[in-house]
Amino acid sequence: MEIKISDEAAKWYEEEMDLKTGDFVRFLARYGGCSTVQSGFSLGISKEEPINPGASSMKNGVTYFIEESDLWYFDNHNLEVGYNVQFQEPEITYGK
Numbered sequence: 001m002e003i004k005i006s007d008e009a010a011k012w013y014e015e016e017m018d019l020k021t022g023d024f025v026r027f028l029a030r031y032g033g034c035s036t037v038q039s040g041f042s043l044g045i046s047k048e049e050p051i052n053p054g055a056s057s058m059k060n061g062v063t064y065f066i067e068e069s070d071l072w073y074f075d076n077h078n079l080e081v082g083y084n085v086q087f088q089e090p091e092i093t094y095g096k
Contacts, residue, residue, distance in 0.1 A: 003057035008083035009090040010059040021061030029073035037075045037094050
């Protein structure tokens with residue numbers, strides 16, 4: 001499984017979450033909401049250090065990761081974080 005973060009999405013996260021080099025951003029499974037990969041669950045985000053990362057990617061000195069315990073949510077898909085210019089926010093897709 002891969003985590004792909006576009007330059008524009010990384011910049012948005014850096015500004016909105018006040019991220020600095022050496023920070024960590026976790027993508028996690030949340031109960032409730034909707035998703036194209038898991039019914040009844042949605043993707044959450046948190047600024048925290050990893051405990052047991054199952055996948056990670058670094059962009060501009062920030063590590064984006066998914067804990068091993070949350071990999072089930074992605075159902076063997078990659079996490080792709082792009083940027084929606086119209087809404088001026090990150091846009092999540094799941095690819096194979």
